[in-house]
Amino acid sequence: MTTYNFSAGPAVMPQPVIQQIQAELPSFQGSGMSIMELSHRSALFDQVINDAEADLRDLMQIPDNYRVLFFQGGGTLQFTAAPLNLATNHHHIGLLDSGHWASRAAEEAQRVHTQVDILGTGATNQFTALPYPDQPVNQALDYVHLTTNNTIEGTTYTKLPDTGNVPLVADMSSNFLGQPYNVQDFGMIFAGAQKNLGPAGLTIVIVRDDLIGHAKDLPSMLDYQLFADKRSMFNTPPVFAIYAAGLVLKWLKAQGGLTVMAKRNHDKAALLYDFLDQSTLFNNPVKPADRSLMNVPFVTGNPAIDARVIAGATDHNLLNLKGHRLVGGMRASLYNAMPKAGVQALVDYLADFEAIYKK
Numbered sequence: 001m002t003t004y005n006f007s008a009g010p011a012v013m014p015q016p017v018i019q020q021i022q023a024e025l026p027s028f029q030g031s032g033m034s035i036m037e038l039s040h041r042s043a044l045f046d047q048v049i050n051d052a053e054a055d056l057r058d059l060m061q062i063p064d065n066y067r068v069l070f071f072q073g074g075g076t077l078q079f080t081a082a083p084l085n086l087a088t089n090h091h092h093i094g095l096l097d098s099g100h101w102a103s104r105a106a107e108e109a110q111r112v113h114t115q116v117d118i119l120g121t122g123a124t125n126q127f128t129a130l131p132y133p134d135q136p137v138n139q140a141l142d143y144v145h146l147t148t149n150n151t152i153e154g155t156t157y158t159k160l161p162d163t164g165n166v167p168l169v170a171d172m173s174s175n176f177l178g179q180p181y182n183v184q185d186f187g188m189i190f191a192g193a194q195k196n197l198g199p200a201g202l203t204i205v206i207v208r209d210d211l212i213g214h215a216k217d218l219p220s221m222l223d224y225q226l227f228a229d230k231r232s233m234f235n236t237p238p239v240f241a242i243y244a245a246g247l248v249l250k251w252l253k254a255q256g257g258l259t260v261m262a263k264r265n266h267d268k269a270a271l272l273y274d275f276l277d278q279s280t281l282f283n284n285p286v287k288p289a290d291r292s293l294m295n296v297p298f299v300t301g302n303p304a305i306d307a308r309v310i311a312g313a314t315d316h317n318l319l320n321l322k323g324h325r326l327v328g329g330m331r332a333s334l335y336n337a338m339p340k341a342g343v344q345a346l347v348d349y350l351a352d353f354e355a356i357y358k359k
């Protein structure tokens with residue numbers, strides 16, 4: 001029985017990439033050294049990081065006036081780094097309160113003395129629909145923080161909010177590369193790698209170059225301008241994670257790029273949502289227009305039955321379906337590397353469970 005990993009992150013990786021890593025691990029490109037042993041100052045690694053950046057630029061059509069930075073510290077560190085680097089005029093940002101990770105971003109911005117205005121909240125509908133600004137956005141804000149995909153609540157912005165001239169800073173951690181976005185719609189995009197890109201330990205920052213270099217006396221490891229000047233090699237970068245992410249980027253290109261991935265992701269998600277919508281046992285509470293392609297939470301309404309669903313799924317090699325503790329129930333994460341066959345196996349299992357349950 002094939003194993004399918006529905007974890008929200010660290011998450012499923014493309015099998016051909018795992019196999020390539022396995023084959024290349026003892027000796028990278030005939031060097032006699034593993035990629036894990038290679039100096040980040042070597043010509044071999046230079047090629048790896050240059051290729052990764054070039055392939056990412058190609059896939060996302062990143063314009064020349066945006067810098068691509070390779071950070072560590074996860075998405076969470078960017079909750080601190082973004083206000084320190086970009087909120088330099090008024091130390092005042094707006095934020096759309098779309099769920100848990102947006103609240104975490106607000107808390108971390110406040111810790112570095114940034115005023116955070118909540119422009120709209122989904123709290124009134126338990127985050128089952130996305131918030132938009134309640135009124136025209138104050139043009140004196142340094143930026144507006146937006147979580148494009150809400151990993152726990154299972155929502156995705158398909159229509160971006162109108163913020164006028166105020167740049168949007170997007171936490172794309174959980175739908176990075178899952179669909180095309182127009183990079184120019186954002187002042188900055190960031191994403192932890194461990195969902196759609198590669199191993200944990202790498203975080204991508206894509207930032208418009210006129211927005212950086214204004215902060216004074218930042219700690220070096222948080223300084224976007226310094227990272228841009230040093231080509232992300234101010235200190236030792238996460239060599240292995242960048243290498244693995246580079247292989248995933250090449251895999252994405254070989255699949256046909258982000259338009260192809262988006263179509264596949266739509267098909268996979270539709271398979272599961274269509275099943276849930278006709279089911280009388282399982283329910284996804286999210287407003288259809290705001291549903292995520294990447295993370296699909298669902299419940300039976302009875303925690304004891306949910307626990308049976310999850311245990312039975314594990315017996316069928318359908319792994320990591322337990323919902324986040326904040327929402328309970330189940331959650332299936334359907335990142336790029338999840339094949340449609342995995343979603344079909346899940347739907348078949350859920351349909352069988354429902355049929356037996358109703359007997």
Ligand code: PLP
Binds near residue numbers: 074075077149152171
């Ligand atoms: N932002 C979003 C949307 C996430 O889903 C997560 C983690 O799941 C984070 C931020 C935090 O990421 P990290 O654990 O890489 O700091």
